[in-house]
Amino acid sequence: MSQHTLTVTARETTGKEAAKRMRREGLVPAVAYGHKEEPVKLAFNAKELRDIISHEGSHGLFNLKQEGAPDLPVIIKSLQKHPVSHVVISADFLRVSLDEKVHSTIPIHLTGESDGVRVEGGVLIQALHEVEIESLPQDVPEHISVDISGLEYNGAPIHVSEMTVPAGITIITDGETPVAVVNPPTVEPIVEEPLSDDAIAEVEALKEEAEEDKEESADKN
Numbered sequence: 001m002s003q004h005t006l007t008v009t010a011r012e013t014t015g016k017e018a019a020k021r022m023r024r025e026g027l028v029p030a031v032a033y034g035h036k037e038e039p040v041k042l043a044f045n046a047k048e049l050r051d052i053i054s055h056e057g058s059h060g061l062f063n064l065k066q067e068g069a070p071d072l073p074v075i076i077k078s079l080q081k082h083p084v085s086h087v088v089i090s091a092d093f094l095r096v097s098l099d100e101k102v103h104s105t106i107p108i109h110l111t112g113e114s115d116g117v118r119v120e121g122g123v124l125i126q127a128l129h130e131v132e133i134e135s136l137p138q139d140v141p142e143h144i145s146v147d148i149s150g151l152e153y154n155g156a157p158i159h160v161s162e163m164t165v166p167a168g169i170t171i172i173t174d175g176e177t178p179v180a181v182v183n184p185p186t187v188e189p190i191v192e193e194p195l196s197d198d199a200i201a202e203v204e205a206l207k208e209e210a211e212e213d214k215e216e217s218a219d220k221n
Contacts, residue, residue: 002060002142004052008042009066019090028088032064032074035095042066042093049088057142059106064093073098075137096137103172104140105130108163108179112149116182120153123186128179131160132172139168148180157181 011022011029019029028046033039042064052058058079064072074093082089096102107130116122131144146163161175 002057002140003138004056004060004062005065005071006044006049006052006062007066008044008064008072011041011043014041023089028091030091030093032072032093032095035097037095040072044091046088049091059104059142060140061096061137062093073137075102075104075140098136098138100136101134102137102140103132103134105132106141107143109143109145110148110180111145112147114148114151114182116151116153116155121185122153122182123184124148124151124180125183126180127157128160128173128177131163133165134170134172135168139166141166141169146179148182151180151182153182154184155182 008030013022022029022043023046026046027043028049030042030044031039032042044064058076060075062074062076064074066072072093073096075096077092077094079088079092080090081087094102108126108128110124110126114122114124117124133140133144144163144165146158148158151158157178158180159175160171160173160177160179163171163179165171
């Protein structure tokens with residue numbers, strides 16, 4: 001299961017200008033809230049979170065480590081990103097208790113290869129990309145894998161109820177929801193559009209010109 005450590009510091013300043021100054025210094029403003037406690041304003045190094053996400057992902061338990069204070073267990077509630085550069089510009093953390101279950105939305109990764117695709121030329125359709133689960137914070141996985149090697153060409157889909165998940169995880173998403181299926185390839189019909197009046201006139205003119213050339217050639221012979 002995914003557990004991460006992120007170093008944070010307390011911050012006193014708020015507002016857009018203060019946030020801009022922090023970002024110029026490579027810091028990201030954040031708030032940790034929930035669990036019936038007062039929100040805590042924090043800041044962390046942007047590169048440190050970026051490295052965690054790129055190598056380990058953003059799901060699972062985060063232990064916020066602050067000098068002189070006990071680690072604060074949280075999960076990422078939301079990350080706000082710059083609309084152009086897509087870098088994280090602020091974060092909301094949700095406090096959690098290690099003995100209380102939380103709801104999470106986890107990505108689905110398809111694994112394996114179906115003969116319906118490889119041999120028969122079918123098209124793999126992933127109908128569901130995320131699944132809602134309930135688990136203890138320390139048991140939240142980075143993703144859930146679904147093996148699609150048994151999917152048949154134009155056959156029945158894999159449903160959520162058929163997914164295998166690690167111990168301690170309960171799926172909340174409706175079990176009848178399809179996850180993936182192999183469909184026949186879609187062939188777009190060729191539609192012949194009628195010629196316009198101008199196009200018809202041009203074709204007739206070319207025919208007449210061809211006939212004239214044919215007659216001239218016959219006269220020369």
